[in-house]
Amino acid sequence: MPGTLYLVATPIGNLDDMPPRVAATFGAADFIAAEDTRVTLRLLNHLGLKKPMVSYYEHALHHGEAILQRIEAGENCALCSDAGMPCISDPGEQIVKEAHARGIKVVPVPAASACVTALAASGQPTARFVFEGFLPVPKRERRERLDFLQKETRTMIFYEAPHKLRGTLDDLAVTFGTDRSVSLCRELTKLHEEIKKTTLGEAVAFYRENDPRGEYVLVLAGADPARLAEETAPTLEEAVAAARTLQAGGMPPSAAAKQAAAGTPFSKGQIYKELIK
Template sequence: MPDSNISNSPLPGLYIVATPIGNLGDIGARAARTLARADVIAAEDTRVTAKLLSHLGLRVPMTPYHDHSDERIRAALVARMEQEVVVLVSDAGTPLISDPGYKLVRAARAAGRHVTTLPGPCAAIAGITLSGLPSDRFLFAGFLPNKAKARADTIAEFAGLRATLVFYESGPRLAATLAALAEGLGDREAAVAREISKMFEECVTGTLSALAARYEDAPPKGEIVVIVGPPGEAVAEEADDATLDAAIRDAMRDKPVAQAAKAVAKRFGLDRHDIYARALVLKEQA
């Protein structure tokens, strides 16, 4: 079947090209053809992309595009897209996943340029497939903040989400991140995947606390994906009438009746309307 997006004479515009996350043999035929036909490649690190081009036997002009690229650089690339094929790549994997490429895509769309994507490798997706953790619902959260307070606050935002969580991490920070995740989320099942698609590919599974202990004195090398399983089903407490009434009174000390009833109903796995009615009676008796 002919390639409708990349023909022998590709349309001018922006081409978002996923590149290998480790093994250079993972480059797709369509991606290789697109790189060969580019007028310029906007690369996160031209030295890294040069290795891929050498592997493919290509010599294509490159220009840096990364976190520190300013509006002037974006504007110049968007201007070139009117007449030229501009290819956007990251150092590894799919551009825009934990890198600044979205600003260039947004600018290209605002200018009415042709924009297309060439799907391919992504470390986050590869990590999920290796982990064996639920993949029907997941959240990619990128890199957590460096500072402990900001990191804990960010983790707290995810605590109640019933989904698998995916993070990127570096070796020196790994143990501290795993320990912070265990503290903020509970000791969930997790996996640490690294060197994906390379010779020393590894995926270690276990609880967050066990993985934190494993890497505390042995930080690994390479690009790392941390996958954290969703929370287990909450088990409702059982209570007799006296315990239930005490819980309702306690909740009403700092909450309106409706909110107190909702919290107690959730805690004991009971009907919220029944608890609300009971709370009104207790409030009148107080």
């Protein structure tokens, strides 16, 4: 009978946040699949546990097949990342995908996740959000991704390492404007935890003079729907031109004006008046 794949969340910084179920699952597992065995070893030492471990980090995912075979043979595996919920912006997601395809039982053992923790404390809108993780490193791919997000109205969450923070803030400011609200959350739950709500322009200026320290979660406000509608709405001239095109196709002026007015800030009467001039 196959074993179970447990997805075990670990503290994102403060070991006092360790839920009892996490420690119990590690203790009961036959082996542990870790993003980095060195990091997980320190955690196991803290818990007073000794367990066989295998790494599944991004450049060793060929180990994923061996992990799945051991579970299929009846062993229970506790899969964990360096911090937080595994498989979120983490190569473990591929192992979970394969586990479902093979009919292996997957059981989450949840705890803190840096993205949700930062969102809750950010002061940004929380009802609707999108998690973007780390932006692509290649310039072309990064530019395409940011261009795609320009009209995003939901709150956006990004991860960033300290040595790349300045460049990322510059790119965000160029894309979304220096007045866009952003919360910079660093070293969450740790001794030097800091949550700072500001604007992209002010963040760029601050880190031009100060060195980034620690791992960051950036929580960026989405575009204002009303402002976005104004920026993307056609002009009166464009709406009238659309009506003229419809009229040239055989549509009566009144019907052409009505159709061209749909989805614009202009009334049928305004367009019709210009149309019959």
